[in-house]
Amino acid sequence: MSFLAPWFLAGAALAAAGVVALHFLAFQRPRPAVLPTARFLPDRPARAASPARRPRDLLLLALRVLLVLLVGAAFARPVPAPRRRPVARVVALDQSRAVADVAAARDSARGLLAEGDVLVAFDSAARVVDGAATDSLRPAAARGSLSAALVAALRTAPALRERADSVELVLVSPLAAEEVDAATASLRALWRGRARLVRVGGVADTAPPARALAVRAPAADPVLAAAALARPLADTARVRVVRGAPVAADSVWARAGGALVHWPAAGERPAWSRARVDTSGAVVTGSGSVVAAFERRWAPPAGRAVAWWADGEPAATETPLGGGCVRHVAVVVPEVGDVALAPSFRRLLDAVAGRCGGERDLRPLADVRWLGGAGPLYAPPAPEVASAGARLARWLFLAALAVALAELALRRGEGRP
């Protein structure tokens, strides 16, 4: 407990001392005695002050001193001072597919955590984990996102500001390249202090990125044209785009580890047609969007979304199949016009024609100084204690009022003026 205006408290203490001193002055009211001719006495005050050895009316004295101190304490604007420590930590633990040994990362995080610290586990999303639930963290197949971890840390930090002077962000992660996106740097800049980077072992990705494409489509197919512009075409490619109904050999090929992209042609009627046909103004992927009036005839089967319509409905999904996967693309490519030739469409093609599970870039970031930062730790603004202080002052005033009423009742009860 501290006081924003302690001089009021000092004043109250002085006033209380004055009250005690006044109680040593005995304002004695003489005992009544009957005198029928009292009317002939001069009408003078019936009380006379005289010093006394002991204070009189101890209960009244206690109430009055309490009243003065309560009012003084209320005016002194008390604020509750929580127990604070110099540094609290927000430990962001990576459990994404980039981590080679999540258990080792978990142990590293546990060694950093102290009571009152916060653990944020993240892969593509982040969540605050109770310290006792650390053992339950399991490796995830999802791509890690440092942006998600930073957002979670930024949201958590205000809760720590009442417990610590500074907050240290600790990133326990292999810091793979795929975990950084366009928002990461901006989000890192919002954390106004240095971060501690604890690099754990990452997965070594030996598979080369899927560059070549195998496309089975009519000669004038717009997707084939876009693919030819975007990627090298080869029948031996690990990604096969089928414009039309896949055949059994395609499924066998996919089971063997290939990525089969089933992208029906405009006149085709796949089993996953929509009941109601409409249009959507854009298709969105993680790397961009294609803006055009797309006819929406199909709804891809449930699976990992790879592309979305403008309203958030999946436009392309991926389902695992043996060692590979099948992607269903529900985007009707207009055969008239040059939509398929636009760079944005090529990015859509890259998104849907990647390797199973999406493209990976598990190489560790070479330069992470920007992520660690420099300078002091993040010192969040002092917690707003004024409201708590005002609440406390209100209670003190209420208590003072109650004491004043009790004092009044006591005086009335004793027949004092």
Added chain:
Amino acid sequence: MTADSRRPLPSSLFPPSSQYGSLLDALRGVHWPARRAVPHGATGAHHSRTRGSSAEFTEYRNYRQGDDPRRIDWKLLARSDRAYIRLATDRAVLPTALVVDASASMHFPAGDGGKWAQARRLAVGLAAVAHRDGDPVGLTVVAGGGTRRLTARTRRGVVAEVARTLDETTPGGAPALAAAVTAAAHSAARVAVISDFLGDEDALLAAGRQCLAAGGELYAVHVVAREELEPAQLGVLAADPEDAAVRRPLVEGSVAEYRDAFAAWRERLARAWRDAGGVYAMVTDGEPAERAVRRVVAPGAPAAARGAVG
């Protein structure tokens, strides 16, 4: 003074332990004469305003037409050949009413003594003296709990009845005396008010003036406690028993002022009663009652001699 008046009271009228025995003995032979001729009434001890045919000869007067021929002094007519009427002074009784104040202020100091005890002794003494003169004696006791009245009578035992009524009364409250005085003046030509006059002082004086204007006699017996004259208990909050609003400190510094104010009030009171034609006598609670009674009933004594004020 007659032989009958010196006769001791029958012991059956008062119990042997009566507190009034010695008082009544001491007052034996004391008379309470009327201050002026009394109205015509039953034959009594006081000079009447009317002249009649009693044995106490006064003078002769020429016979006038209309006089009763039986009142003509025939022997004088025979000797002087003139008709004279023999005149004699009539004597009549003087009905006496005692109005006793039994308000709370009379119960001071509390205990056996004090103003109320003195007032009772004075009332019994005056009743005994009046009764012994053959006057009808009545009593009105005005207390907070109510007013008790005894009709004026001359029969035996009336003094004991007066004493019993007073003994049965407990002072209290703040009753008004004026109405009782007015009522008493209707039935008695002599009214004696025994009070401390701390109640309805002005109304009481007005009622007394009416009584005096009607030809009656009025005695104001002012009972004062010695402790009222000289307060001994200092350092207290003096409270008026009849007015809760009056609570004033009685301290050493205020005693002199109190004494002066009280004396001035008594002086004003005495002057007011005397100017009205009444008899004022102040009696303290320490004064022997028989002496006070003698002082009150002393015939023809100047008013100032009947009781020093202050």
